[in-house]
Each structure stands twice: as C-alpha cells, then as structure tokens.
Amino acid sequence: MNDMPETPRKATDWLKVLAKYRTPSTRRSLLELAATLVPFVALWAMAWMALSVSVWLALALAVVNGLFLVRIFIIQHDCGHGSFLANRSAQDWVGRILGVLTLTPYAVWRRTHSIHHAHHGNLDQRGIGDVTTLTIEEYRARSPMGRWMYRLYRHPVVLFVLGPSYLFILQNRLPMGLMNAGWRYWTSAMGTNAMIGIALGLIVWFGGFLPVLLIFLPTSVIAATIGVWLFYVQHQFEETHWSKGDDWQLHHAALEGSSHYVLPQPLRWLSGNIGIHHVHHLYSRIPFYRLTEVLEDYRELAEAQRLTIRESLSTVRLHLWDEAEGRLTSFAEAHARYGIA
Numbered sequence: 001m002n003d004m005p006e007t008p009r010k011a012t013d014w015l016k017v018l019a020k021y022r023t024p025s026t027r028r029s030l031l032e033l034a035a036t037l038v039p040f041v042a043l044w045a046m047a048w049m050a051l052s053v054s055v056w057l058a059l060a061l062a063v064v065n066g067l068f069l070v071r072i073f074i075i076q077h078d079c080g081h082g083s084f085l086a087n088r089s090a091q092d093w094v095g096r097i098l099g100v101l102t103l104t105p106y107a108v109w110r111r112t113h114s115i116h117h118a119h120h121g122n123l124d125q126r127g128i129g130d131v132t133t134l135t136i137e138e139y140r141a142r143s144p145m146g147r148w149m150y151r152l153y154r155h156p157v158v159l160f161v162l163g164p165s166y167l168f169i170l171q172n173r174l175p176m177g178l179m180n181a182g183w184r185y186w187t188s189a190m191g192t193n194a195m196i197g198i199a200l201g202l203i204v205w206f207g208g209f210l211p212v213l214l215i216f217l218p219t220s221v222i223a224a225t226i227g228v229w230l231f232y233v234q235h236q237f238e239e240t241h242w243s244k245g246d247d248w249q250l251h252h253a254a255l256e257g258s259s260h261y262v263l264p265q266p267l268r269w270l271s272g273n274i275g276i277h278h279v280h281h282l283y284s285r286i287p288f289y290r291l292t293e294v295l296e297d298y299r300e301l302a303e304a305q306r307l308t309i310r311e312s313l314s315t316v317r318l319h320l321w322d323e324a325e326g327r328l329t330s331f332a333e334a335h336a337r338y339g340i341a
Contacts (some may be wrong), residue, residue, distance in 0.1 A: 009300065011251035011282060017298070018283040021290045022083065029084050032289055033075060040068040040101075040159070047215045048207060055214055061217040066222025067270045073102045073227055074272030074288055078109035083286045096188075100195040103168045103220060107188035108175045115177075117284060120235065121253030123244045123321070128177045131159075131232055133242070135321045136329075140340050147341070151331065154319045157233065164224035226271075234259050234277040237305070238328050241321040242321050254281035259307040268292075278305050 047061035078084040079095030086259030098107040116129025175185035241257035276291040295302040318328035334340045
C-alpha cells in the first residue's frame with residue numbers, strides 16, 4: 001500500500017492515478033460472470049425442485065438467490081460503464097441479457113445512470129437517477145401537502161419496502177425519464193419486457209404459478225431491496241456533498257459525495273465491491289473486481305468516507321440538505337434548528 005502524501009490529493013489529481021486500473025481482463029471478467037451465473041441458475045433449479053418438498057425451503061433458497069441477482073446487476077452496471085469487456089458490442093449484449101434477469105432495460109438504465117454520474121451532487125441538476133433530496137429552503141417553501149408527500153416518500157417503508165418493488169417490477173417496464181428521447185429506449189424497454197414475458201410464460205407452462213410466486217418474485221424483490229439500500233447509503237450519508245452552480249465540481253462531488261461502505265466478505269463479493277463507491281464515482285471505468293486493488297495501493301482512499309453497516313443504519317434518519325451546515329439533517333433537527341414543521 002502506498003503511503004498517504006503529506007498533502008492530500010485533490011479529486012482531479014486522482015484521475016491520472018486511477019487510470020492505470022481501468023483496463024479489464026477478458027478472462028477475469030468471464031470468470032466473474034460464470035462465478036455469478038452458475039450459482040444463480042443452480043439455486044433457481046434447487047428452489048424449483050424444493051417446491052415438491054417444502055415451499056418454505058424453496059422460498060429460503062429464492063431469498064438467498066437474491067444476493068446473486070444483486071451481483072448480476074453489478075456486472076450489468078459495469079457493462080453500462082464500458083468497464084467489463086474490451087469488446088463494446090459483446091459487452092452491450094451481456095448487459096442486455098442480464099437486464100432481463102434484473103428486470104432492467106439495459107439502454108434505458110445506462111443512459112439514466114450516466115446522467116446520475118454526470119450530475120451527482122449538483123443541486124441545480126436533480127431528478128434522474130437520484131434519491132429525491134430537498135434542501136431545507138425547498139422543503140420550507142412547500143405547501144403542507146407537499147411537505148407531507150415528501151415525508152411519505154422519505155419514510156423507510158416507502159424507500160426500502162414498497163419503493164424497490166415498484167421501481168424494478170413496474171417502473172422499469174417503461175423508459176421513465178426518457179419517454180421522449182427516441183425509439184432506442186422504447187426498444188430497450190419493450191424488448192426487455194418481451195423477454196421477461198417469454199421467460200415467465202415458460203415458467204408457468206412447465207411449473208405453474210408457484211415458481212413465479214415463491215421463486216421469481218422473492219428473488220427479484222430481495223435483490224431490488226438490497227440494491228436500493230446500497231444505492232441509498234452510497235450517497236445519503238451526513239457528510240455527503242451537494243452544491244450549486246460554480247461551486248459544483250464534477251470530480252470533487254464524485255469523491256466527496258460517495259461513501260466507502262465497508263462490508264465484510266462475502267458481502268463485498270456478493271455486492272461486487274460497489275461499496276467502494278467513492279472510487280467508482282471518481283473513475284467509473286475501473287472494473288468492479290479491480291476496485292479492491294485501489295484501496296490496497298492507496299490508504300488515503302481506503303480511509304476516505306468510511307461507513308460501516310452499523311453507521312449506515314442511522315442514515316435513514318437523514319432527510320434534508322442543510323446548505324448552511326453543508327450536511328444532511330433530519331426532519332426533527334430541521335424543526336429544532338429552523339422551526340420547520
């Protein structure tokens with residue numbers, strides 16, 4: 001591991017340093033793909049066979065398989081960033097196929113996610129690919145009904161129970177955010193929907209509705225819930241970064257506005273190292289399996305924005321961006337400090 005420099009590097013200084021990690025290994029990428037898909041398919045098959053023994057066993061296997069579906073999404077995510085395979089065409093087809101498993105139209109997600117990367121932390125450019133976050137002044141300016149609606153949206157039950165299922169099962173069926181952006185995104189959404197429909201039809205044809213209810217849906221819902229939680233804690237922590245206008249700088253916001261979610265193995269493996277999110281946002285072309293190399297080589301990045309699982313639980317109490325304090329705060333604290341109901 002390299003020693004920390006006497007003067008901490010600026011965000012832009014890291015770009016040249018991190019560029020050496022950007023090249024994917026085709027062999028390693030294919031091994032990672034196989035190491036993810038083989039257990040996923042095996043658990044699906046085991047859960048289906050378990051239906052004849054115990055529905056609870058089948059359900060338990062489906063829940064576990066949700067973790068492998070999260071990793072499938074991370075590989076699709078890397079395909080969207082162009083960091084999984086050197087051959088872009090092959091990479092895009094891998095992403096499209098995995099998008100059927102993750103219920104996520106590849107081209108639609110790739111575009112909306114690129115918008116998220118391009119504007120994260122910019123208070124003037126919110127709305128696509130982010131968890132909706134209001135400033136204290138924006139919340140103060142809302143009507144009582146508007147405040148209630150925002151409180152409802154930020155409630156943990158909505159964000160982490162209802163929201164993930166709505167997002168992946170319903171919202172992803174249309175190219176939301178890109179409805180008027182051209183046929184490419186409609187083709188991606190409708191093509192993915194068609195393949196999902198064919199897959200579900202085959203499942204029902206061969207096994208009835210029970211595999212759909214006890215395997216497909218639980219696996220998808222668990223993966224969606226974990227995925228939304230990971231995305232949330234990667235940006236919704238107290239000392240994250242938001243700014244406006246000329247004060248906003250892409251690379252600074254990427255580094256300072258993304259957490260290093262410290263997960264134990266095997267959770268780090270199952271989540272495809274996405275917890276090393278500050279490095280990913282700063283240089284998104286680094287393959288997920290090389291992010292750990294960066295932390296091993298640069299202690300400054302290994303220690304930056306660390307967020308443990310225990311610490312992450314408290315982030316659900318953060319709701320509003322306090323521009324004066326430069327941090328996320330809770331409704332209760334906003335009321336105590338500013339008298340906002």
